[in-house]
Amino acid sequence: MKTFLSLILIVVLFSACQNSAKKTGESGGSSVSLTSAGATFPLPYYNLVFKNYAKETGVQVTYGGIGSGGGIRSLKDKVVDFGATDAYLNDDQLVEMPAEVVHIPTCMGAVVIAYNLPGVEELKLSDSLLEKIFMGEITRWNDPALKSNNEGVTLPDLEIVFVHRSDGSGTTHIFSDYMSKVSQKWADEVGAGKSLKWPVGMGAKGNPGVAGTISQTEGAIGYIGSEFAFAQKIQTAKVQNSSGEYIEPSIESISAAAQGDIPADTRVMVTNSDFPTAYPISGFTWIILYKEQAYDGRSEALARGTVEFLDWLVSEDAQAQAAKVNYAPLPEATVQKAKAILRSVTYNGEAILKE
Amino acid sequence: MNSDKITKAVLFSVSILILLLAAGMLYSLVGGSLPAFKTFGLRFIISGEWDPTYGREKYGALPFIVGTLITSFAALLISLPLSFSTSLFLGEYFRGTRVARILGILVDLLAGIPSIVYGLWGFYVLRPLLIDLGFGGQGFGIFTASLILAIMIIPYATSLSNEIIGMVPNDLKEAAYSLGATRLEVITTVTIPAARSGIVAGYILSFGRALGETMAVTMLIGNTNLVPDSLFDTGNTMASVIANQFGEADGLKLSSLIAIGLLLFLMTGVINAIGKLIIKKMN
Numbered sequence: 001m002k003t004f005l006s007l008i009l010i011v012v013l014f015s016a017c018q019n020s021a022k023k024t025g026e027s028g029g030s031s032v033s034l035t036s037a038g039a040t041f042p043l044p045y046y047n048l049v050f051k052n053y054a055k056e057t058g059v060q061v062t063y064g065g066i067g068s069g070g071g072i073r074s075l076k077d078k079v080v081d082f083g084a085t086d087a088y089l090n091d092d093q094l095v096e097m098p099a100e101v102v103h104i105p106t107c108m109g110a111v112v113i114a115y116n117l118p119g120v121e122e123l124k125l126s127d128s129l130l131e132k133i134f135m136g137e138i139t140r141w142n143d144p145a146l147k148s149n150n151e152g153v154t155l156p157d158l159e160i161v162f163v164h165r166s167d168g169s170g171t172t173h174i175f176s177d178y179m180s181k182v183s184q185k186w187a188d189e190v191g192a193g194k195s196l197k198w199p200v201g202m203g204a205k206g207n208p209g210v211a212g213t214i215s216q217t218e219g220a221i222g223y224i225g226s227e228f229a230f231a232q233k234i235q236t237a238k239v240q241n242s243s244g245e246y247i248e249p250s251i252e253s254i255s256a257a258a259q260g261d262i263p264a265d266t267r268v269m270v271t272n273s274d275f276p277t278a279y280p281i282s283g284f285t286w287i288i289l290y291k292e293q294a295y296d297g298r299s300e301a302l303a304r305g306t307v308e309f310l311d312w313l314v315s316e317d318a319q320a321q322a323a324k325v326n327y328a329p330l331p332e333a334t335v336q337k338a339k340a341i342l343r344s345v346t347y348n349g350e351a352i353l354k355e
Numbered sequence: 356m357n358s359d360k361i362t363k364a365v366l367f368s369v370s371i372l373i374l375l376l377a378a379g380m381l382y383s384l385v386g387g388s389l390p391a392f393k394t395f396g397l398r399f400i401i402s403g404e405w406d407p408t409y410g411r412e413k414y415g416a417l418p419f420i421v422g423t424l425i426t427s428f429a430a431l432l433i434s435l436p437l438s439f440s441t442s443l444f445l446g447e448y449f450r451g452t453r454v455a456r457i458l459g460i461l462v463d464l465l466a467g468i469p470s471i472v473y474g475l476w477g478f479y480v481l482r483p484l485l486i487d488l489g490f491g492g493q494g495f496g497i498f499t500a501s502l503i504l505a506i507m508i509i510p511y512a513t514s515l516s517n518e519i520i521g522m523v524p525n526d527l528k529e530a531a532y533s534l535g536a537t538r539l540e541v542i543t544t545v546t547i548p549a550a551r552s553g554i555v556a557g558y559i560l561s562f563g564r565a566l567g568e569t570m571a572v573t574m575l576i577g578n579t580n581l582v583p584d585s586l587f588d589t590g591n592t593m594a595s596v597i598a599n600q601f602g603e604a605d606g607l608k609l610s611s612l613i614a615i616g617l618l619l620f621l622m623t624g625v626i627n628a629i630g631k632l633i634i635k636k637m638n
Contacts, residue, residue: 067602090409161493166578166591168407168603191408194603202495202589203578205599216478217493 032305037064038071038084041170041225042285044325045107046084049318059305068170068194075101075288078296081306082289086170087194088267089288100291102345104310104338105266105284107319108328110226110254111175112236112281116214117141117156123237124150124246130239131183133160133221135190136200141219158219163210166203168194171225174283178271182242182280223281226254230326241280242272249279254328257282266337282328287313294348303347311353314338381620388614390607399614405580407600407608414611416618418582422590423619425497425583426572427565430504431558437505438512438561442554445513446520447546448538459517466510474574477503482575495577496589503571508561515560519553520546552634559630563623569594593619 043065050061066074068085075083076097088103113130115123125133126149132138138145141155165172173194180187190196204213207228214220221237226249229236238246247253257270257278272280287310293303312318319329330338343353391399395414402415441462449455481503482494490498523546531541547554569592577589578599593615604612 069603069605073605159492166573166595167599170603191411193408195407195600197404197406197408197580201579202493203591203599205573205578209574212478213495216482220493 031058032301033060033062034081034302034306034309035062035079036071036082036084036287037066037074037080038287039068039086039170039285040065041086041109041227042084042107042327044227045322045327048325049313049321052321053309053312053318059309061309067168069168072288075290081302082287082310084285084287086283086285087173088269088284088286099295101288102291102341103266103286103288104314104341105330105334106287106313107322107330108254108258108270108282108284109174110249110257110279110282110328111171111178111223112226112229112234112249113221113239114211114214114224114229114234114236115221116218117158118218120153120155121235122150122153124240125237126240127182130179131186134162134179134200135183135185136162156219161217161220162198162201163213163217163220163222164198164201164203165195165210165223166205169206170194170283170285171207171223172196174269174271174281175223177269177283178281181272226328227326239280241276241278242274243276245276247277247279249281251323251326251328253277253279254282255331258284258331258334262334262337264337264340266334266341284330284334289345291344292346292349293352294346300347304352307342307345307352311339311342314342381617384613384617384620388610388617390610391614394607395611399611400618403582412607414608416593416611416615418580419591419593419596419615420618420622421582422497422576423566423592423594423622425586425590426501426504426576426592427562429497429501429586430508430565431562433501433505434509434512434561435558438509438557439516439554441509442513442516442520442557443542446517447542450521459514462510462513464510465506466514470507470568470570473503473507474571477571477575490587493577495575496587497576497583498586500572500576500590500592501586503575504565504568507568507571508564511561511564512554512557515557516550516554519550519557522553523549552637555630555633555637559627562626562630566619566623566626567594569598573598 043063046063050063054060063084064070068087071080071083071085072089072093074080078098084106089097089101094101113125117123129138129145129149132145139160141158141160146155173192176186176190176192176196179190180192190199202213204210204222207225210222211224211228211232211234214222224234228234229249230251236249238248240246256275257273257280259275259278260270260273262268262270266284266286268284270282270284273282289306289310293306294300314330314335319335322329343351345352391414395402398415400416400420402413403417404413404415405418406413441458445455445459445462477499482499485499485502486494527545527549528541531545536544572592573595576591576595578591578595579589580591580596583590597612597616600608601612
């Protein structure tokens with residue numbers, strides 16, 4: 001009996017915790033606090049700017065880095081004010097959501113190709129080389145195809161060991177999306193997704209796992225999230241973009257990837273950008289929220305707090321801090337699109353942000 | 356109510372709670388895995404194809420079942436001579452001496468090391484060593500994972516067998532000695548037969564540990580979702596694929612991962628039941 005009573009007590013305590021987020025919103029005024037969860041990729045950036053926003057405005061925003069899938073599930077279950085995801089919701093997923101969802105891009109990142117070749121300072125990789133290496137058609141570093149693309153570089157007689165992610169990841173999604181665009185063979189046999197049926201190679205868990213395995217294995221090559229690679233100063237290969245240029249991944253070349261036609265709803269993979277200075281394996285990360293904010297008894301103050309915060313997140317104030325934590329800011333044109341989307345968000349049918 | 360009744364009530368309710376927990380776990384595992392079994396049927400268990408790409412999803416658990424069984428059996432085989440001789444050393448030859456006490460503590464200490472530490476050690480020390488010795492290309496794979504598992508399960512088998520060997524009545528052994536048996540003869544004809552059910556129980560416990568181990572295996576097995584060709588090939592295990600893929604999984608993939616969890620749950624149950632049966636037969 002006692003056990004049963006304490007069980008009930010635990011359940012009551014838990015449900016009390018879950019409700020608290022909404023309660024604070026209802027009290028109105030400046031004491032709004034926001035709850036969010038989702039992708040782990042932008043976590044360091046969100047941690048930094050969310051904290052700064054709390055300092056400036058007193059609005060507390062909590063963020064749980066539970067993965068993009070978790071972010072979408074949380075928004076669907078309406079346990080967060082907004083979710084975050086590295087992959088935009090496809091049309092099927094949008095239909096499955098209980099109400100219309102909008103996407104707000106918040107910053108950009110890229111996937112870099114890291115390698116471990118003693119004495120090789122610069123490595124240039126073209127589309128066809130990437131295809132051959134990652135499909136397992138080239139198996140040694142001194143292959144003629146690699147040599148002819150990297151004149152003046154002494155490539156060692158080592159086996160190529162491809163290290164990929166063993167866990168599901170937005171990094172894998174961007175990488176495989178790019179590969180599917182530049183290689184028909186890849187698109188047919190492997191495809192794009194957060195985890196894949198790999199033709200060759202071995203898996204390691206997370207960016208640290210892949211980076212660690214590469215650094216411990218001579219002849220290894222793999223892909224890593226740019227935010228991690230930049231922070232760890234990992235040596236990366238130059239990748240050929242669709243204008244034929246070999247581009248080194250950097251904050252500038254990543255931002256440049258979004259200098260092209262972006263659809264109004266920003267649901268696009270900007271990989272393989274045709275902008276001449278763009279690093280081709282780049283992508284957005286998004287925040288997702290319901291277009292109609294009056295749901296589940298949410299207060300207008302909470303809805304306003306959410307949208308005002310997101311409007312600040314894409315403003316220059318927040319974007320300027322992205323590079324500090326190795327993310328690339330959104331180009332101006334994308335910021336304008338994001339702001340326009342935020343102005344379409346409503347409370348009981350009325351736009352929340354007027355100007 | 357007297358204190359005896361209260362004790363009985365508390366013990367009863369706690370045991371029921373554990374039973375409910377196990378039943379609830381099985382219930383939610385079965386519920387969660389239904390979509391996977393409905394879609395793939397028996398093919399889920401016998402198919403080696405694991406393709407998570409959206410639009411052509413196909414999930415088969417065979418690579419992970421094979422990987423789990425091979426690594427666990429290999430670990431058991433590797434650890435068998437080590438832990439068996441250690442337990443004889445501790446429980447028979449040097450029983451009660453200072454050397455045995457220190458060695459006993461060290462063996463128990465092995466059980467207390469977190470698996471992530473074993474994984475790190477395997478990654479930075481064992482793997483380069485295996486490469487230098489010429490085992491396989493990059494040192495990742497079934498063999499390396501089995502080696503690390505073997506080291507991890509040594510203390511479980513050793514401690515239990517050591518205790519049981521120590522409990523064999525001295526009268527029995529002395530009787531054998533008085534008949535002129537040598538020490539080795541006493542061990543093979545008296546100690547081991549008297550202690551065998553306990554020894555087997557120790558190995559079943561350690562096999563169960565090997566089946567469920569996740570972190571250290573993930574770091575060393577290479578995480579390739581294919582049925583391995585050889586001991587030195589890379590592979591994956593059931594626990595490892597769940598830990599790796601669970602975070603970003605949804606829909607059919609999530610259901611498939613839960614189904615793998617259910618299979619692992621059942622496998623552990625069956626192996627324990629077989630173990631119990633063997634012990635019963637021996638007695």
